[in-house]
Every structure is written in C-alpha cells, then in structure tokens.
Amino acid sequence: MVGTIWNCDSSSPNPYPTIIGAGPASNNITLTLQSGSSSATAAQIVVGNSTAIGLGNFVTVNIGANSVVSNTALGVGALAPIANDPNVSGGDTINVISGSVINIAQGALVQAAGTNPNSEAVNPQGDGTSIINHGTIQGGPSSAIYFDNSFTIGQKNVIDNFGTIIAGANNQAFGANSSSGITFTQESGAVVQGDLSFDNGNNTYHVYTGSTVNGLITAGTGSNTVILDGAGTDSSPGVFTNFATLIKQGTGTWTLTGSPIGAGALPVTATVNNGKLVLTGNNNAFNGTMTVNPLGTLSGAAASIMPLVTDNGLVQFNQSTNQTYSGLIQGTGVVQKIGPAALIIDNNQPYTGGTNVTAGTLAVGSFPGSPGTLSGCGPTQISAGANLTGYGSICGTVTNHGVVGAGNSLAPLTGSPIGTLTIGGMQNMGSINIASSTTPGNVLAVQGNYSGSSGSTLTLGTVLNAGGPLSNQITDRLLIGGNATGNTSMNFQTLGLGQGTGPQSATSGISVVQVAGTSSATAFTLPTGYITGGSPYLYHLNAYGPGSPNGSADSTQNLVGFPASFWDYRLQSVYESGGPPVQPTRLAVVPQLATYVSAPMGLFSAQLEDLSEMHRRLGEIMIDDQVGSHAQDEVFMRGYGSKLQYTTNQNFANYGYNFSDNYAALQIGSNHMMINNANGKFRAGLAGILGHLWLKPSEMTKSKGSFNTQSLAAIFTWESRKELYVDAIFSGGLFSGPVTTVSRGSVISLAGNSLAASLEVGYPFNLGWHQLMLEPEAQLAVGYLKFSNGVDIDTVPIDLGKQSQAILRAGARLIHGIEMYYLPEMRLNSYLEANVLQDLSSTHTMLIGNVPFVSGSYGSAVQLRGGVNGNIMKRLSAFSDVAWQYTPGNAGFRGWAFNLGLRYVF
Numbered sequence: 001m002v003g004t005i006w007n008c009d010s011s012s013p014n015p016y017p018t019i020i021g022a023g024p025a026s027n028n029i030t031l032t033l034q035s036g037s038s039s040a041t042a043a044q045i046v047v048g049n050s051t052a053i054g055l056g057n058f059v060t061v062n063i064g065a066n067s068v069v070s071n072t073a074l075g076v077g078a079l080a081p082i083a084n085d086p087n088v089s090g091g092d093t094i095n096v097i098s099g100s101v102i103n104i105a106q107g108a109l110v111q112a113a114g115t116n117p118n119s120e121a122v123n124p125q126g127d128g129t130s131i132i133n134h135g136t137i138q139g140g141p142s143s144a145i146y147f148d149n150s151f152t153i154g155q156k157n158v159i160d161n162f163g164t165i166i167a168g169a170n171n172q173a174f175g176a177n178s179s180s181g182i183t184f185t186q187e188s189g190a191v192v193q194g195d196l197s198f199d200n201g202n203n204t205y206h207v208y209t210g211s212t213v214n215g216l217i218t219a220g221t222g223s224n225t226v227i228l229d230g231a232g233t234d235s236s237p238g239v240f241t242n243f244a245t246l247i248k249q250g251t252g253t254w255t256l257t258g259s260p261i262g263a264g265a266l267p268v269t270a271t272v273n274n275g276k277l278v279l280t281g282n283n284n285a286f287n288g289t290m291t292v293n294p295l296g297t298l299s300g301a302a303a304s305i306m307p308l309v310t311d312n313g314l315v316q317f318n319q320s321t322n323q324t325y326s327g328l329i330q331g332t333g334v335v336q337k338i339g340p341a342a343l344i345i346d347n348n349q350p351y352t353g354g355t356n357v358t359a360g361t362l363a364v365g366s367f368p369g370s371p372g373t374l375s376g377c378g379p380t381q382i383s384a385g386a387n388l389t390g391y392g393s394i395c396g397t398v399t400n401h402g403v404v405g406a407g408n409s410l411a412p413l414t415g416s417p418i419g420t421l422t423i424g425g426m427q428n429m430g431s432i433n434i435a436s437s438t439t440p441g442n443v444l445a446v447q448g449n450y451s452g453s454s455g456s457t458l459t460l461g462t463v464l465n466a467g468g469p470l471s472n473q474i475t476d477r478l479l480i481g482g483n484a485t486g487n488t489s490m491n492f493q494t495l496g497l498g499q500g501t502g503p504q505s506a507t508s509g510i511s512v513v514q515v516a517g518t519s520s521a522t523a524f525t526l527p528t529g530y531i532t533g534g535s536p537y538l539y540h541l542n543a544y545g546p547g548s549p550n551g552s553a554d555s556t557q558n559l560v561g562f563p564a565s566f567w568d569y570r571l572q573s574v575y576e577s578g579g580p581p582v583q584p585t586r587l588a589v590v591p592q593l594a595t596y597v598s599a600p601m602g603l604f605s606a607q608l609e610d611l612s613e614m615h616r617r618l619g620e621i622m623i624d625d626q627v628g629s630h631a632q633d634e635v636f637m638r639g640y641g642s643k644l645q646y647t648t649n650q651n652f653a654n655y656g657y658n659f660s661d662n663y664a665a666l667q668i669g670s671n672h673m674m675i676n677n678a679n680g681k682f683r684a685g686l687a688g689i690l691g692h693l694w695l696k697p698s699e700m701t702k703s704k705g706s707f708n709t710q711s712l713a714a715i716f717t718w719e720s721r722k723e724l725y726v727d728a729i730f731s732g733g734l735f736s737g738p739v740t741t742v743s744r745g746s747v748i749s750l751a752g753n754s755l756a757a758s759l760e761v762g763y764p765f766n767l768g769w770h771q772l773m774l775e776p777e778a779q780l781a782v783g784y785l786k787f788s789n790g791v792d793i794d795t796v797p798i799d800l801g802k803q804s805q806a807i808l809r810a811g812a813r814l815i816h817g818i819e820m821y822y823l824p825e826m827r828l829n830s831y832l833e834a835n836v837l838q839d840l841s842s843t844h845t846m847l848i849g850n851v852p853f854v855s856g857s858y859g860s861a862v863q864l865r866g867g868v869n870g871n872i873m874k875r876l877s878a879f880s881d882v883a884w885q886y887t888p889g890n891a892g893f894r895g896w897a898f899n900l901g902l903r904y905v906f
Contacts, residue, residue: 008043009034015044015068020053024097027056035064035105042066042108049074049114051095057126057151058099063135066107069093073114073140091119092146098126098153104163108135112142112168120146120168127180128155132162139168139194147199149178156181156201167194173215181222186211188230198224205243209234209252219243224263228254228277238262238281244288246270248277248296255279260286270306272296272313279304292333302343311335311351317343319360322412334378337362337386342412345372345392354378354396357386361410365392368407368419380423382430389413390421397425397448400456406434407442409461409476418442418476425449428456428488434476435461435493442476450480450515452488452523460512462571464496464533467510470557475510479560483517484567489527490541492571497850498535500587501573506544506554509572514553516560519567521548528743530574530590532794536849538574538588543567578652586653590794591741592748593848594697595705597855598659599750600785600844601646602695603735604805604858605893606663606709607783609642610689611758614717614727615813616640616899617667617687619879620829620869622723622764631875631905635670636687638879638901645698648856649891650843655853658698661893665691667901669715680720687713689733703747707737711754723765729758735785739792748792750800755784764815773815777835781807787846799847805858811835818870828870835863837885839892859892861885867899877903 006029008016020031031053036042042064045052052071053061063069073091093112094102102122104110112121121137125148131137137144144165147157157180167173173194176182181201186192188210196205196213200220207213209230217226219242226243228236229250238256240246244266248254252275259281262268268288279300290306292298292313298305299316302323309315311333317325319341326347329335334353337343342361348371355362355374365372372392374380382388382402389405390413398404404426407419410433418441421434425448434442440461452458462475474495490512501509513524521543530538544553545567555563574588614621618636641664650656669687676682691709711733719725736751764775787800811834818828839858846853867881879901886894 004029006031007034008032008045010036010041010043015046017047019047019050020045021055023054023095024056026054026059028058029055030060030062031055032062033064033067033069033108036066039066039068039109042068044068045070047071049091051092053094055096055100057097059096060100061094061096061102063102063104063108063110065105067105068109068111070109070111070113071119073112073116073119075116091116092123093119093121095123095125096129097124097151099128099155100124100130102129102131104131104133104135104137106134106163109138110135111138112140115141117141120144122146123148124157126151126153127157127178128153130158130160132160133165134162136164136166138166139170139172142168142170143172143175144168144194145174146172147174147176147178147180147182149180149199152178152180154180156183158182159184160187161185161190161192162187164191165193167215171195171215172197179220179222186213188232203243205240207236208250209254217241217243230254238279242266244268248272249274251275253278257281259283262287272298283307292331294333301339311353319343324366344412345374345390346370348373348375350375352376352378355380355394356383357381357388357402358383359386361387361389361412363413364388364390364394364421366413366416367391368417377424384430391419393422395424397427398423399427400430400432403431403433404428404444405432405442406444406476408437409434409442420445422447425482427451427453428458429453431457431459432478432488433459434478435459436476439463440474440476440495443479444477445479445481447481449482449517450484452484452486454487456486456488457491458488458513458524459491459493461493461495462510462512462533464494464498464510464535464539464571466499467501467571468508470511470559473510475512477511477559478513480513480515480517481560484515484519484523487522488524490524491527492531492533494531494533494535496533496535498533498537498539499573500537500575501571503575504542504550504572506551506568506570507557509542509570511557511559511568511570512541513569514558514560515545515567516562519543519545521545521550523567524569528794531571532590532796532849534795534797534849536589536593536796536851536853538590539571540574541569542572543569586655589655590792590796591743592703592739592792592794593655593853594657594659595695595703595739596750596798596800596846596848597655597853598646598657598695598697599705599707599739600787600800600803600846601855601858602659602661602693602705603707603709603754603785604783604803605642605644605646605661606665606691606693607754607756607805608781608807609640609663609897610665610667610691610711610713610731611729611756611781612640612899613777613779614725614760614762615867615869615879616881617669617715617901618717619877619901619903621717621719621725632673632676633670634683634903634905635668636901636903637666637668638899639664639666640897640899640901641665642895642897644893644895644897646856646893647859647887647891649859649889650854650856656856660694660696660698661895662694663691665689665709669713671715671717678721680718683715683717683719685715687715689713689731693737702742703739705737705739705750707735707750709733709735709754711756724763725761727758727760729756731756744793747794748790748798750787750790750798752785752787752800754786757782764813771817773817775813775815777809777811777813779809781809796849797847801846803844803846804841806840807858808838808840809835811863826871826873828868830868831866833863833865833867835865837861837863856891859887860889861887861892861894875905879903
C-alpha cells in the first residue's frame, strides 16, 4: 500500500490473508475497511498465526459495517514477526501504538481466535488511543482489549462502547499495564461480557442506563471516578473497587445493590447531581461522604442511606420495614418519607429544607427524653394516609393532612411509655391522635400557633374520674403556646365508668386542651355535643377564657403560661334537675337510656296482650253447642292492640321514666278437637303472632323504640259440658328493632328472644234472671325476655339481661244472651267484664355502660272491658271488645285496648 490513505475493499482476495502494516514504521496512516450489507460484501482481513493489522502512531483504523478482522495466533514463539516491532509477541488482532483512533462500525467483528495466551483482539501499546466500538470486539485466549505502557505520549486512552465487548478466556473485557488512565464510556444498549480492569492512572468509568456489564469493575492506584448517567432506569451492584469518586448525573434512575457500595478500603466521595440514585444494600459501613445537589434525589431505606449526607436536593427514606436512621443529614435540601413502614430518628438532624411524610410513619424520637430532633426548622408536610409521631421535637411548622401522634399513641411506639412530642406550630387539616395505648398522659406541645380546619379532628385518651386538681387528672393533652384559630372536632378514648366531676366551674372536670394566646369557645368542640366514654353519662366540653360565656380560666390549672389570659377546654359532667317536690339533681345520661330502661316493661305489656283471655282469642265457644255445631277443627284470626301510658314508681334521681306504649298485632291459628265426648271438649292448636310495638318515653330525652315481634304459641283448651274451661298457652318468639334519638338517628338495634306461658280458668253459671250469666275468671301470665348484648353509637355497652314478669288477673264477666228467634243459627252474647291485674314480680335491673339501672314495676291495674261475641253463621263466629284500664297505685299502665276476630269451625 502506498501513501497514508489505505483502503481495503471486498475485491479478491477477500478475506485478505496477510498482515496489513509494518508496525512502528506505519505512522499517520488512515486504514479503512469497506462496509457491506453482510460480511460477504464487506472487506475482511483474516490471517493465521500473525497480527492482522499492525500500525504505528497517530493512525486511524476505520472498520466498516459487517467487516471482519480476525487472526489465529498460536503459541508464543510461533508468530510471524512484524518488521522493526520488537514488542509484538502476542499475535494481537489489531496492534497500534499511541495517539490513534479505532472506529468499529455496527455489525463489524474484531476477533482473536487463536490459542496464544497473549493474543488480544485490540492492543494499543502506548496511550492516547480512542476506540469507538459499534460492533463486536471478542477476545480469545486473552483480553478483548489490552493497553500496554510501552510507548506513551501523556494522554489517556479512551473506549466509547456502543456495541459488544466479549472477554477472552481470562474473563477480562479490557485490561491495562499502564498509568496513563482510561476513560471508558458504556453507552445505552452496549454490552460488556467480562471484567473491566483499569490501569494505575486517573480513570473514569462512565455508564449509561440501558447497558449491560457482566463483570467486576476494578481500578489501580490513581484518582478514579464512576459516573452513572442516562435517562431511563438501571441497576448495578455498586461495588467499584478503588474508585474514590461516584457521580450520579442525567435524569434517569440508578439502583445500587451493594452492601456497602464503595471502593474497597478507599473513602468514597459520592455526589447526586441529577436524577435519582436508589440504594438497596446496607450502607451503615459506607466509607465516605454523600452530597445530593438541588436536582438530585437519593433514595433508600434507613440502613441503605449513608451515615453522613449533605442534602441540598432530596433524600427519600423508602421503608418497607421499621428502621432507625442513626446518621446525620445536613444541608438545605428536603427529606421525604415514603414506603408503608416507619422511619425512626433518635438524633439531631439539622437539614433546613423541610420534611415531607408522604407514606408510612416518621417517628421523631422513639423513647422519652430521646434526642431525636428536626432542628433545621423547615416546614413539615404530612400527607393523607401518612403519620408523624414520637417523643422528640420539630422546630418547624407541621402542616397535617394525615395523622399526628405523640408518645405511644401510634405504631410503632405503642406499648412504650407515655411522652411528649414538641412541634413549632401546626396547621391541622387532618387528624391528631395522641390517645395513649396504655394509661393516658401523652402530650402534643405546639410551641407556636395552631389552626384547625373543616374536618380536622383531635383524639385524646382520658380517665373519666372526678378530675379537679391537676394531680387528679389522668389524660392526654394538646398544649398550645401561641394562638388557636379555626375549629377542631374532638374525640375521646376513655377509661373508667364515668364519675361526676361536680358543679361546673373553671376548676372542675378534666383539662384536655390549653391555649396560651388568643382562642375562642368554638375552637375545639365535640361533634355530637357530648361524649360518654362508654358510660351512660354525658360529658360536655366547656371553654374557659377571656370573653367565654363560662368565664375565665383558673390559674391553678395553667400548663402553658400566661395564667391571667389563657384558654382552658375542660371535660365536665352534665347535671339536670327535675321532679317534684324538691327538684333533685342527677347526672345527665344519653337520651337513649330512657328507651333502654323502658323496653322490658313495654315488651312485657305487648306480651300480656298476646296472652290475653281465651274469649278474646276464640270468642264464645259455648255457643257452638247451642247452635248445633259438632265440628272437629277450627281456624281463627284476630287483630288487636293497645294504646297505653306507663307511670313508673322510680323517682327522678333514680332515672325513672314514664312512657307511651302503642301495640298492634295480628294472630292466626287453628285448633283440632282432640276429645269431643259427653264430658267435654279438648282443643289443641297452634297460633302465630306478628306484632309491632311503638315505645316513646315521655321525658325530655328525645328517644324512642320501634320493635317487631314474632311468636309461635301452642294452645290447649279444655271445656267441660258444665261450661268450666281451662286454657293454657306456651309460646316462644323473637323481637328486634331500632332505638333512635333526635340528634343521632338510630343508635342501636335491640334484639332478643322471648318465652311466655299462661294458665286461665273460668266457670260461667246462670243467674236465672233475664238470661244473664256470671263467669268468674282467673289467669296467671308469665313472660321471659332475653336481650342480646350490644354497643350503641355512643360506645355505651348495653346489657339489658334476662328479665321475667308474672301477672295475675282476676275478674268476672257478666254475659247477656240475645236470642235470634227468626235466625236459629245465629246467637249473640254481649258482656261486661271487670278485672284486677296485679304484678307478682319485682323491678328489673339492667347494665347500661356497666352501670346498673332499675326500671319501674308493672304495678297493678283495674280493667273494664265490654264486648260482643256470637255466631253470625252456623260455622262462623265473630268477636270484638274494647277495654279501658287505669292504675290505682303509683306504677302501672292506663289506657285503651281493642280486639276484633273471626273463628270458623269445620
């Protein structure tokens, strides 16, 4: 070849079988191998036991698309030498010296295919050489690329890899015996199979996302740098031996999995300039420093973040498990908490850019007295669904859309002692929950201003005791050193059965919120106007302070300073008075309690209506014989009900309640004549009842109950030919229905089952005067109710228990028979009846909020009834009555009852 421009095309011979170049004698040469659409149409140099291309200094080798440069070097000493090149001993495929450029196009192949252990595919013997690879460089027995230190011009060697570099048998993609330094750039899409062994100079490993390096990355004794670059996502073990500088740039995300990442024994200076660097290994033993610049993000769990970070951008703690960060973060940047688990800080963190808790929990201080502090005074943002808690301090303002706790109120600190979290100020648009998981006593101390907003809540724990002196109050608290504005709705988790706190005053009750600056009576309120704490008693939240209708706060209760002008929000019992003659006072209770106390007596009244007299169920059964009916079966149906007023014998102080009782029911049944002979008739049958009870206490409690009842009864009736009758009923059933109040709607559904029995006897006899008969009657009715336990909307446990009731009825009917001369199949009776009803049971005790309450007794009553019974056809009879009763004593029912029915025999 002549001149300095050498071109190889695909003309014969192709492949070209001998070496091109004369080693050091071939300087300043530009060698170009013709491209082709395939290796068959591109220039090829394929030699045997020699170098394929051997050139000197400052040369350019352009290997075109799909070209092939290959040799088959044999053992040492068997090579064909290059003239004037004493350094050629390994039979390298391409051999240049210094200051050269090797361009390998896409699809091209440079390959060392022999057995010589020193044969590399590309061997620059000096420095200052650039290799730009878009094709494939494949080593054989030795490295794919190897840099010697034989001839130097003081410049770095450069590899820019867009294609594939495949190590030889020694697994070295490239190696070096030099100190000039190597800059290796691994572009997106590029592949390296094998180790990258840099020299003892100042090296740079520059790798882009979307590339692949399968091998170790090792440098020598120089100043070495790793640059992670690109716009996509990628990962690496992150172990770069002897690389003391790590730089993340580009907008993409790199994940390093090493434990720890680093350069071996050398300290590492790591910098995130742009994009995101994600760490997944344990870097507690990381040797060096990490700096995050304004456009950069460092992300990892607490164990993955370095012990010393200068944060001028964003540091993300991504927690899938609870961990404590014991390192130091300084700088002007932001810290963000993400991931579902907790990050715990137990030391001082002076970064100033602020804190964003986006997910999971940030616990600043994990034990009382913890030095955990966010001292940089940047703003703290709590997102919806995220939590902030702890025992430490945050000097900045907290803007809360999630949940803020204190002490042991929130996981993972539940079960720990009570304690205090101190913050600089607060804008609450979410929830505060400082309710202790053990005995109350947590404190959220807001040193500056506090503002609530629509929907913001505050949950505290407290023991509902007598309160009064601070030493007798066991409660969580919100203490505000500045002003309070807006409105916050308060909820309570309580202990204790409820205890009167005494007459309302600035020192009675329990102090739960205090404000040192300005506030208002409506800054903190209860959503329903009261709480119960699971007791039956009402507690109000009353505000004391300048201009409050309740008066000023008391300085002996002060916990926030400014004793002459502070605001104090106190839980206090509610008292109500009423009832002659001395207007006694009692603790106010939930409005629904009146219905709870009244329900058993109301249901017993309905049950007595269901069991009421045989004649109200079947009519006048003796008429059947009088009209000549000898049927063996019968069916009957009746509708009945009552409208009563109950007067209790419990006084006002004992929570006695009068109530109205309206009941309506439908009964359908049938009987079969089991015996029908000269001695009498014995009926046996079944009857089902569907009823509804409306119960409304007449106190100013504004509650009521509405209950559905269902029962099935077995009925047995003996009627002798002498008209004596014995009637027995055994029934069982269910009841259920809501209890409602004006303010809360349905508060609970009461339900249970019932049993009842009745035994009635009667004997009519003829007075012998104007067709009048007198029928004395007696009945014993026994009822049993078993209520299901429950908890109502005010968290009051309801245990109405098992209640029983026995009523004795004694009276007589005066019956007048009406002859229908022209209608022999029709016979009518009218009657008047007088009864005395007497309660045989005591009062009924029930537990409401674990406090016993006693209902009034059934009492006694005088009952007057009038009715008409009779056959309107031979097989069909009708019956009806109306009753009025009143109570002569201090307890009982008064009002009206009705009954209308039909019976058909066949």
